[in-house]
Amino acid sequence: MSANAGLLVGCAFWFLAHGSSWVAAEEPGHRQAKVVEPLIEPMIPDTPQSSNPTAPQDSPGSGLSLFLSNGCGACHTIRGTEACGTIGPDLSHVGSRSAIGAGVLPNTEEAFARFVARPDLFKPGVKMPAFDMLPQTEIQTIARYLKALQ
Amino acid sequence: MTPGSRAEFGTASSNATAEEDAVRVANQPMMIRVKHAVFGAIGLPVVLLLGAWIGFFNVGASSGHWKVTAWFLQLAMRSAVRTYALAVDAPKTLDRRGLPAAAGHFARGCAICHGAPGELRSPAVLRMLPQPPDLALTVGDWTDAQLFRIVKHGIRFTGMPAWPARDRDDEVWAMVAFLRELPKLNPNEYRALAFNGSDATGSDRQPATPDVLSDCTRCHGGDGEGRSEAVPALAGQKEAYLLASLQGYAKGDRTSGFMALPVTGIAPDEMAALARYFAMLPPASGEHDQIPAAVINSGRQIAEAGIPERNVPACDGCHIGSDKNPIYPRLDGQHAAYLEQQLKLFRSESRGGTPFWRIMATAAQRLTDDDIRAVSAYFSKPAEDAQQPP
Missing domain, CATH: 1.10.287 (Helix Hairpins)
Structure with missing residues (x-):
């Protein structure tokens, strides 16, 4: 009981501190996000997401710009960015999921990288094509970006 | 005894x-x-083997075959072409959109042996055994299906090679369409069809290697717009994509008989120069066939939003916008017939090219023929806005 209360208080504090910019970042053209309540108190790292909500297209080579330039946004939505595809899962908060790849991979940066490179190895019949032709460094950058989407 | x-x-x-x-x-x-x-x-068999081993059988071409050998080889060749052509599914009317590319290929690859209007054949070719037929005279002996069979598979023991690319029946049919035209062409018409546009005048930008350039402009035109609907426009295409495509052709990752010949022997720095040259040409102003607005609108829908219920992502997600991966080609202003053909090749996994081809194959496999026609028509209209400045 007290643990739950602590969690609620923690969430409230976090929302006061970060929530306003977070909502603003999701606003353009999209409905309000259904907040997936994090299992642990989320720690927002220094992600581009919260730094400048009006210009999500940040520096070339960043995780988001690689995500968009390689066409991931044609299938996936990340609210507050150009990515508004509906074929694949909404990734707006993918970094806070308990597991990824239909539950077969832990939610870690390394797992994201492995899934992006060869999704078919983890999820037979997956609709997503493999992106293992991308340089490993770019896959790592995208993985870091996805993990940071809390 | x-x-x-x-x-x-x-x-x-x-x-x-x-x-x-x-x-x-x-x-x-x-x-x-x-x-x-x-x-x-x-x-x-022992006697024959012995005869071959001691060198009894003359393999010289100068004296020709024995009459019986020539008769047998002719019989076997004509019968085999006739029989195997039964399995060829020939179109009722031949697609003439590939004529300029086929004519250019004929001039480069075929005319040396088979002759061309207004061009004398080399005396050396005339002493080949068997002597290659002058196709302007003999092409009428064959049906379309038989010509397809010969062009695609070649003929053993004659020096007639098979088509240098797998899975490119579209190119072979373009050759058949050209061969049907060949007897009707006078020398001027032939040269206009095969070589027009080979001079890269009208542009002050010259790549490092004009010799190689004339091989490109023969089909792609001096302005880089592509001399027919079946030949891609290169003008204003992304440089990284052009270079990756040339490398793909050279390595055999992307198959095309038309491209296989000219791309052989281009040095890496020449490839880079050619890619830069065509990327810098101003893109198409656009003159295209009349396409019904309904088709274009349906294509626009696919391009901008995809077909989510069939898991087709929006084309624009990768192909529109200057911030996209430079190895993804721009499609706006491209010829519809070319786009259609490439999408069908992607769909059958017959088109490689850049390392990203499988992504496109995945998307194309979810498209119907109608989708392909619509989206190709949509992109073929000239670029309205400067989404991608050249």
Whole structure:
């Protein structure tokens, strides 16, 4: 009981501190996000997401710009960015999921990288094509970006 | 040896009894036949092999085949082409959109042996065995399906090569369409069809290697717009994509008989220069076939939003916008017929090119023929806005 209360208080504090910019970042053209309540108190790292909500297209080579330039946004939505595809899962908060790849991979940066490179190895019949032709460094950058989407 | 002497002995002997004679006469022919068969089965191949080994058979082309050999080879060749062509599914009318590319390929690859309007064949070619036919005279002997069979698979023992690219029946049919035209062409018409646009005038930008450039402009045009609907426009295309495509052709990752010949022997720095040259040309102003607005609108829908219920992502997600991966080609202003053909090749996993081809194949496999026609038509209209400045 007290643990739950602590969690609620923690969430409230976090929302006061970060929530306003977070909502603003999701606003353009999209409905309000259904907040997936994090299992642990989320720690927002220094992600581009919260730094400048009006210009999500940040520096070339960043995780988001690689995500968009390689066409991931044609299938996936990340609210507050150009990515508004509906074929694949909404990734707006993918970094806070308990597991990824239909539950077969832990939610870690390394797992994201492995899934992006060869999704078919983890999820037979997956609709997503493999992106293992991308340089490993770019896959790592995208993985870091996805993990940071809390 | 033994049967012969026995036979002589048998006929010469008058002392032997009639019964013995009858037995011998009955047995002898059978013995001779068996021995001949044994000799034929074992001895003849040995004799032929021996003959070949000591160099008895003349392989020189100067004296021609024996009449019987020539007759047999002709018979076997014509019959085989006729029979195997039965399995070829020929279109009712040949697509003429590939004529300029086919003519350019003919001039580069075929004319040296088969002749061309207004061009004398080399005396060396005329001493080949068999002598390659002058196609302007002989092409009427064959049906479309038979020509397809010959162009695609070549002919053994004649020097006629198979088509240098797998899975490119579209190119082979373009060749057949050109061969049908060939007898009707006078020298000027032929040169106009095969070479027009080879001079890269009208542009002050010259790449490092004009010789190689004329091989490109023969089909893609001096302005880089593509000399027919089936040939891609290169003007204003992304440089990284053009270079990756050239490298893909050179390595065989992307197959095309039309591209295989000119791309052979281009040095890496020349490839980079050519990619830069065509990327810098101003993109198409656009003159295209009349396409119904409904088709274009349906194509626009696919391009901008995809077909989510069939898991087709929006084309624009990768192909529109200057911030996209530079190896993803721009499609706006591209010829519809070319786009259609490439999408179908992607769909059958017959088109490689850049390392990203499988992403496109995945998307194309979810498209119907109608989708492909619509989206190709949509992109073929000239770029309205400067989404991607060249």
